[in-house]
Amino acid sequence: MRKVVVFSFAAAILFSGCSTLSQSDVFDSMNLMTSSKGSGELTWIKSAKEEEAVRSEVERLLKEPLSEENAVRITLINNRALQQTYEQIGISQSDLVQAGLMSNPLLGYSIGRGGGIRQSGVTLELAFLDLLWIPLRRELGGLALEETKLSVGDAVLQTLRDAKKRYIDARVAEESVRLNDDVLKSHEVSLQLATRQYTAGNLSKRDVLKIQDEYAHARLESIRLNxxxxxxxxxxxxxxxxxxxxxxxxxxxxxxxxxxQPRENGALERIALEHRLDFASAQKRVEYAAKEAGYSEKTALLDEVSVELGSEKSTGESRINTIGVKIPIPIFDMGQGRLSRTQSLYNQSVQNLVSLAVNIRSEVREAYATARYNYEMASEYQDSIAINRDILEQTQLYYNGMLDGIYELLFDQRRYRDTKIESLKAIGEYQKAQADLIYTLGGENNATQR
Structure with a gap:
């Protein structure tokens, strides 16, 4: 039995020393995976030095006019919600390390006196079967870490998509303000001219009021757009x-x-299922749940077997050394609750995977349809801009020839502006739909190489 105990300690040291991937290794692996899908280099801020490096990089990028590429870059290194998500890697990696450790041995000491006799005892208790369960626990921990890596990678790609969409919104909104400001200035000059003409008796009050109304509409539109x-x-x-x-x-x-224009491809659903990181993460969850169910079944009855070493000495007597084994008696708890629970978790993970597959297929079809029809709408607006530009040019000629009043000219200017702004928004909606489609297909390369 002493040899068994010695072996137990030796094996415990061996398993405890088994190497595992560091948090940095896992993050670098995730970084490489998402970079291949369009994210670029990521930074995990874990020290004051890294914090300062990120701050300097952000300030450098903000000194020049912000492009979409740099907006994405800043988001991926400076967004604190994303940095918070990275800590899931640290948590899962720590769980993996913990899974490879044996339970600490329990050291006990007792002393007693009575009838002139003094008795003392020392015990050492070791969870022996931990040696058998450590490989299983490490396997589970490795699967959980891989699932976390995929889940965090998916969060990176979602953030990348959102950064593109928010940048497009900001650019479209700012450009709409600029377009409206040009028309607003024209309305302001026209109102000043109309006021002078009315004062000189060359314009009716009705026409002046119409021009004032157009100017008021332009100002209200300016406030709304700003x-x-x-x-x-x-x-x-x-x-x-x-x-x-x-x-x-x-x-x-x-x-x-x-x-x-977005290219049609009948294999889009298959591409998404092959490359979506959230789907890959769900697959790892199924694998984990299956392994966990098997682990629970193996340890259902003998999960707390321990070896106990003891040494007792009474006054005037020789020391007695003992060795024993503690085995739980499966009378009440035979692990049925844990088995049932892990089986339900497995069934749940399988159903979640199937549900996710259905949803992803639907998301692909919806994202493609949205991109396609948004492209068609934006294209139609291009034609509408050309028509309204021609109308405005004709109205300008009529106005110069005194065949139309200034009110008609202002009205057509506003309609031309509205068409340009709506066209701009339609282009923005198409670009955002493209960002959604890229994410839905699992990343930049999957969307462009299909």
Missing amino acids: RESAIAREALNKLLGIYGEQTYYTLSKEPITLGN
Whole structure:
């Protein structure tokens, strides 16, 4: 029995020394995985030095007009909700380390006196069967860590998608304000001219009131568009994780263009199921639940077997050394509750996987349809802009020839502006639909190489 005990201690030391992936190793693996899907290099802020490096990088990127690429970059390194998600890797990796450790041996000491006799005893208790369960626990911990890595990777891709969409909203809103400001200035000049003409008796009061009404509409539209721009910009600021003077950045003035039409492909659903990280994470959850159910079945009756060493000495007597085994008697608790629970968890994970597969397939079809029809709407607006530009040019000619009044000219200017703003919003909606489609297909490469 002493040899058994010695072996137990040796094996405990051996298992405790088994190497596991560090938190940095797991994060780097996740970083490589998401980078291949379009995220770029990620940073996990875990020290003051890393915090300072991120702050410097953010300030450098904000000094120049903010592009979509740099907005995504700032979000992925500075968004604190995402940084919080990274800590799940640390938690799962710590659980894996813990799974590879044996329970600490229990050391007991007792002393007693009576009838002139003094008795003392020392005991050492070791959970012997931990040696058998450690490999199983480590396997479960490894599956849980892999599931966490995939889940965190999916959170990265979701954040990337959201950063693109919030940036598009901010750009479209700001450009809409600029378009409206051009028309507002024209209305203001026209109102000043109309007021002078009315004072000189060359314009009726009715016409002046119409022009005033157009100017009021333009001002109200300016207030509404500025409000939308402020809201869109703050939504972007939240994702960027910035505040204070950092929010005084300027957005890029690059033209907002429609881009390419989404390509139809009958294999989109298959591509999504092969590359979506949330689906891969759900698959790992099923594998974990199956292993957990098997682990519970194996340990149902003998999960707390322990070896006990004892040494007792009474006054005037020789020391007595003992060795024993403690085995639970399965009379009341035969593990039926744990077995039933793990089986239900397994069934639940399987149903969740099936449900997720159905939802992903639907998301793919919806995302493609949304992108396709948004593209068609944006294309139609391009034609509508051309028509309204021609109408405005004709009205300008009529106005110059005194065949139309200034009110008709202002009305057509407003309609032309409204069409351009609606076209701009339609392009933005298409670009956001493209961001959704890219995420739905599991990343940038899967969306472009299909």
